[in-house]
Amino acid sequence: MGEIDWEKYSIEDFLSGDFGNYNYSSELPSEAFGSAPCRSESLEISSQALVTIYVLVFLLSLLGNSLVMLVILYSRSTCSVTDVYLLNLAIADLLFALTLPIWAASKVNGWVFGTALCKMVSLLKEVNFYSSILLLACISVDRYLAIVHATRTLIQKRHLVKFVCLSMWLLSFILSLPPFIIRKAIYPPSFSPICYEDLGNSTTKWRMVLRILPQTFGFLLPLLVMLFCYGFTLRTLFKAHMGQKHRAMRVIFAVVLVFLLCWLPYNLVLLADTLMRTRVIAETCTRRHEIDRAFDVTEILSFLHCCLNPIIYAFIGQKFRYGLLKIMATYGLVSKDLLARESRPSFIASSSGNTSSTR
Numbered sequence: 001m002g003e004i005d006w007e008k009y010s011i012e013d014f015l016s017g018d019f020g021n022y023n024y025s026s027e028l029p030s031e032a033f034g035s036a037p038c039r040s041e042s043l044e045i046s047s048q049a050l051v052t053i054y055v056l057v058f059l060l061s062l063l064g065n066s067l068v069m070l071v072i073l074y075s076r077s078t079c080s081v082t083d084v085y086l087l088n089l090a091i092a093d094l095l096f097a098l099t100l101p102i103w104a105a106s107k108v109n110g111w112v113f114g115t116a117l118c119k120m121v122s123l124l125k126e127v128n129f130y131s132s133i134l135l136l137a138c139i140s141v142d143r144y145l146a147i148v149h150a151t152r153t154l155i156q157k158r159h160l161v162k163f164v165c166l167s168m169w170l171l172s173f174i175l176s177l178p179p180f181i182i183r184k185a186i187y188p189p190s191f192s193p194i195c196y197e198d199l200g201n202s203t204t205k206w207r208m209v210l211r212i213l214p215q216t217f218g219f220l221l222p223l224l225v226m227l228f229c230y231g232f233t234l235r236t237l238f239k240a241h242m243g244q245k246h247r248a249m250r251v252i253f254a255v256v257l258v259f260l261l262c263w264l265p266y267n268l269v270l271l272a273d274t275l276m277r278t279r280v281i282a283e284t285c286t287r288r289h290e291i292d293r294a295f296d297v298t299e300i301l302s303f304l305h306c307c308l309n310p311i312i313y314a315f316i317g318q319k320f321r322y323g324l325l326k327i328m329a330t331y332g333l334v335s336k337d338l339l340a341r342e343s344r345p346s347f348i349a350s351s352s353g354n355t356s357s358t359r
Helices: 011-015 046-073 081-097 100-109 114-147 158-175 177-182 204-240 241-279 287-307 309-316 319-330 336-341
Strands: 183-186 194-197
Touching: 011 177, 046 081, 046 100, 046 183, 046 241, 046 287, 046 309, 046 319, 081 114, 081 158, 081 241, 081 287, 081 309, 114 177, 114 183, 114 194, 114 204, 114 241, 158 177, 177 204, 177 287, 194 287, 204 241, 241 287, 241 309, 287 309
Parallel strands: none
Antiparallel strands: 183 194
16 A cells, blocks of 8 residues: 555544545545634534444345345246336345445444455445436336336336346446545544545545536436436326326335435535535535534435335335235245235236336
């Protein structure tokens, strides 16, 4: 590992919440060089509390997403196009959840895992961020074509859906490469080691590029696609009074809503911080402290997303409950009477004409 020129970092870089291990985008230094530093006032959250949160999210995500994958794969001969997307979404959330114990340990002891693991878990984290919203955008396009344009012959082809999913994973990987390349284990004097970007002598320019990249391609553009597709989809459903389709769409809308609730606050805080860094809005110590605290809260909220989708399927997705009970009944874990009482829903709402396992 090459020597780090510590003169290019101010003490505020290490005291600020922006210089944490957990941000999805590369943050700028806490203060402009040459300006009077603000005293860091990040939200007081004990490392024990954070570790507890991360472990709970890890366990819930591991259990929930594994069950989602099991139910979809068990009924793979009849799974819908949407199920294929949701399967990939569960895989993305599960991969991210597997990194949470490492992040939790680093909250207590600092980053003691070296550069190789720093790059690997950062890559998994970034890929999950991109792939989740890109897959949700694909689902919105699939629903838009199936309901608004009644297009079935094209989108029902399994090999095409697999190609789209592989393309989304590849795009997510490519977009995740910059942090993967420049992240490394850094050992600042008098501070715990950290996993962070080392940009050498580059400063604001490259950090702004690394910040705008995920905001544009990883959030804004897919969000616009979803708003367009679901806007026209809802209009078509209401105009046609398609009650059964309304019921089938509840899970998809709930998944998108939860994603926005988890990620929109973080991206709004990131946008506010970007505007302040670029002097569009005035930077003050009070505003800096408010943004630092907001980063702490919204970051934890964004982490919760990886365990919430299975909960949505369990409480709203009648077909997911039926599929899970069917597997359990097959192996004698529940009685067949319970399976009969749950009863298989009669409505069908997949773009391929098959019943979706999660709705």
